[in-house]
Amino acid sequence: MTTTRPLRVGLFCFDGTEELDLVGPWEVLTAWAAVSPLRPQVLTFSADGAPVRCAKGLRLLPDTSAEQIGSLHVLVYPGGAGTRPLCIDHEHLAWLRAQRVTTPVIASVCTGALVLAAAGLLAGRPATTHWAAFDELAALDGSVLADREARYVDDGDVITSAGVSAGIDMALHLVARLEDVATARAVRREIQYDPAPPV
């Protein structure tokens, strides 16, 4: 990045967004915004700006709408059960293709990759998704190069993450890429991300 304009990050949310898909990256990116000289602006938005009901029932009031969000450097696209209707929503897919043209980085979490595939954004690309969604991904676009091992796949202008909690790791990678490793480590320390799954 060589612009001095504030770096804008938008997290798209919709009915049926899986909660942690959205809030994992949100926590990492807003913790980054709190300390970074790049002054990143991190916002949530829904298609029409209205509240959304997430996959497990959490209700969110997004900051703004797709129309109002404006130009983004990074678009974060979470997964969740709500991705399935979006995969066949031609108006939404056209919007996503238009975002592709103006957005340097589109980063999905979990089954957000299905919508990216449905829009044609993963054609011929390496990509990952939730472990249970690779058949769906192949059905949407047989040319996607499935990576079943990666925690996230950074293909430059498109990043895809594995299921749910993988968005936390992907977002730390984004901070390292957009600023530097030392800053990403500081964010990791701030959210005390020294995971120790007890089971």
Add this chain to the structure above:
Amino acid sequence: MTTTRPLRVGLFCFDGTEELDLVGPWEVLTAWAAVSPLRPQVLTFSADGAPVRCAKGLRLLPDTSAEQIGSLHVLVYPGGAGTRPLCIDHEHLAWLRAQRVTTPVIASVCTGALVLAAAGLLAGRPATTHWAAFDELAALDGSVLADREARYVDDGDVITSAGVSAGIDMALHLVARLEDVATARAVRREIQYDPAPPV
């Protein structure tokens, strides 16, 4: 647990709740609720039921209010900058002490432990909190037995977690304790919690 009544879990939220403190356990516990024969009910609530603005700006619409939440088996108490005013809110601390009497398990995340300490719930107990908050914890109650190494401390009827992301590990432990290890492992797999911090 030997009751056949549905197990009720309430996640308290307030202005200044750290987002991942709340949504990490929420994701784990609602993923558990989706598969468990114990039929856990998992709800968010704020003091008055009104929307809250989290520490990093995310706005949530809670399910209900403290008055309406009713009897809980588990109360999850997240941290965040908003805990500091709660530590000196005598009405709130009296409410928390009343919860203590009727709630078998109170589980804090991050600086949620400060409010538990302010209410006297950690007196003489081993406990943890965010790595940067141990001095505050000691100032609130010098009798707390600080555990700076643990990811979470299960002291039976009180559980405390380290900072932010530690709530995910604590919640998986709760599932293992309240149901069994196999179920907690299934939840872990569902949220693909195979963390791989890239920095």
